[in-house]
Amino acid sequence: MRHDGRVETGRLVGIDLARLVAVAGMMAAHTVLNAEPERPAAVVALVDGPPSTLFAVLGGVSVVLAARTRLAAGDRGGALRSTAVRGLLVAALGVLIAPLATAVFVVLVPFGVSIVLAGLLLVARSWAIAVVAAALWAGGGTLAALGRHELLPALERGGAPMALVDPALGVLLTGVYPVVTWLVYLLVGMLVARALLAARRGGRERVVLAGLAALGAVLVAAALPLSELGVRVLAASTYAALGDAARDVILANGYGAVPGLEPAWQLVAAPHSGTPTDIARTVGIALLVIGLLGLAVSLLPRAAVRVLEPLRAAGGAPLTIYVVHVVLVSTMAAALAGVAPGLVHGWGAWALQLAVALAIGALLAATGARGPLERLIGRIAGAAAGRATAPS
Numbered sequence: 001m002r003h004d005g006r007v008e009t010g011r012l013v014g015i016d017l018a019r020l021v022a023v024a025g026m027m028a029a030h031t032v033l034n035a036e037p038e039r040p041a042a043v044v045a046l047v048d049g050p051p052s053t054l055f056a057v058l059g060g061v062s063v064v065l066a067a068r069t070r071l072a073a074g075d076r077g078g079a080l081r082s083t084a085v086r087g088l089l090v091a092a093l094g095v096l097i098a099p100l101a102t103a104v105f106v107v108l109v110p111f112g113v114s115i116v117l118a119g120l121l122l123v124a125r126s127w128a129i130a131v132v133a134a135a136l137w138a139g140g141g142t143l144a145a146l147g148r149h150e151l152l153p154a155l156e157r158g159g160a161p162m163a164l165v166d167p168a169l170g171v172l173l174t175g176v177y178p179v180v181t182w183l184v185y186l187l188v189g190m191l192v193a194r195a196l197l198a199a200r201r202g203g204r205e206r207v208v209l210a211g212l213a214a215l216g217a218v219l220v221a222a223a224l225p226l227s228e229l230g231v232r233v234l235a236a237s238t239y240a241a242l243g244d245a246a247r248d249v250i251l252a253n254g255y256g257a258v259p260g261l262e263p264a265w266q267l268v269a270a271p272h273s274g275t276p277t278d279i280a281r282t283v284g285i286a287l288l289v290i291g292l293l294g295l296a297v298s299l300l301p302r303a304a305v306r307v308l309e310p311l312r313a314a315g316g317a318p319l320t321i322y323v324v325h326v327v328l329v330s331t332m333a334a335a336l337a338g339v340a341p342g343l344v345h346g347w348g349a350w351a352l353q354l355a356v357a358l359a360i361g362a363l364l365a366a367t368g369a370r371g372p373l374e375r376l377i378g379r380i381a382g383a384a385a386g387r388a389t390a391p392s
Contacts, residue, residue, distance in 0.1 A: 013308070014290065014297040015294070016313075020318075023325070027329075032345075034344075046285075055107070057192065060185060065193055067082060067083055070082065081385040087118075090112030094106050094109035101326045103334075106326060114182050118186040141258065141274040147173035147178070149261055155169075176256045212287045213290075213291025216291060219287070226277050230266070231250050258273045312365070317361070321371070329349075
């Protein structure tokens, strides 16, 4: 609520811009990383992992922002129901577009399930959310590795009905985006949203944004040397025979979990590995982006912020733009790979995808509309939760 007691409903423009950065980064992961020749290491480090995890952190921010009016009105049950329905609809959307998304791993099913689980903590104290996040942060990567390398093979050997077990286990534990680690990002986002809303009420928004950016820098700075230690341990033991090639193998994308159970693996910040250092690095980058963009917006004059409205509108429709991108990039990969590869892979393909996103943002800004998927899910979730009014 604001100082005068009214519910604070103004948009956090920096958050919307961060959403656009996340989606643009995922576009790069699906285009630039697939291009030849070899990409610069800095590009790989920034694109392989951080955009999707920033998307997840911002998903946690959205969990709080979408429920704040109901919570302010004392409608806790409605807030919980609305959030659960939102998560289920996002997961259902992921199932629907999966057959069309032949060129990428679609994040929406585990993302939606994570929204449902995060919503269960909507009315919890911030310290309780932090405790759950810390526990998953510390142990989620180990659980994902155990699930992939021990539990899943044991179930297969035991004759479990894998047609049922494998999809469920994949979403929760063994997939590319396992909920056991992915949920950490949403919980961090919930804490970020609470901090920003409290700061806005108290007139300390810039201070909190600067603190988020500083915390992000500390997390990245702490994760990198620990990861280097893990790489050196594994390069000198498990991968000693590979020589100079060991580093590239160890730091390769884990697609949900590290490839081994040795304790040293949990020190390695490989992309999409879910290790404590991987989560620290990617959470740190997310906090840097959120903090710096929020600070930049707060320092701009209002006229300049209005000029950014097409970018903000695009960032305000991340689900719509993500789905359009996933379907478009997969369709183009199937139709144009042998004819016009520059429209499928590389920076040209990324620029085309980004141009589509910005065109959607410009249209939404000109019409004053929300993204169609955001509007649809919001209406269904609101109807499922029932009517709620904020206090006057």
